[in-house]
Amino acid sequence: IDSVGGDFTLPAAIPGRMLFVSGGSGITPVMSMLRTLRADGYDGELAFVHYARSAAEACYIDELAGMTGVRVLHGYTRGDGGDLHGHFSADHLDAAMPEPDAVFVCGPPALVDAVRAHRPDARAESFVPPTFTVPAHAGGGRISFTDSGVEATDDGRPLLVQAEAAGLAPESGCRMGICHTCTRRKSRGAVRNLITGAVSTADEEDVQICVSAPVGDVEIAL
Secondary structure, three states, X not given: OXXXXXXXXXXXXXXXXXXXXXXXHHHHHHHXXXXXXXXXXXXXXXXXXXXXXOHHHOOOHHHHHOOOOOEEEEEEOOOOOOOEEOOOOHHHHHHHXXXXXXXXXXXXXXXXXXXXXXXXXXXXXXXXXXXXXXXXXXXXXXXXXXXXXXXXXXXXXXXHHHHHHOOXXXXXXXXXXXXXXXXXXXXXXXXXXXXXXXXXXXXXXXXXXXXXXXXXXXXEOO
């Protein structure tokens, strides 16, 4: 993604107390870093604050709930039930980990700016989700979700969104073509990548359903 930038890597000398902050799809690289630290036997203090508009839009809820050795706080900016209320502030910083040795933030530019207002030394990665170009007129083809036996009529939106509208609950993560969590096997048909516009017609290929829309009839393992 050409809008990603920053110094967002773990340092060679790992600090003893680290705070991670992410917003929306920015959770994807943070989760990778947390998994790496835990797999390497990190024995310092870890805290993680993730912001989403609501609980329904928060990613990796189950994995985070079972992740030991990490203090996890959820902030829902447009919904109730979170551990934190509103957007990032000094109070949120204190609630998660007062005076951490290092802070890492990944998410929209506004979140990065808010964190750096309190911790100018925060390592950051900022990006804006890509703009999907959805056809003005849907093809009206048949989408066959072969694992569930469900069929739907294409309305032009990403396969992930159409699967959810049909009552299915595919596993997904970033919803913007970064994490590959939503990758599924397409057995037949063509799809258009909504970021690049490229059309793929090959049978028996893996596609990221969050950024792929049908072109005509499609069969996909869901």
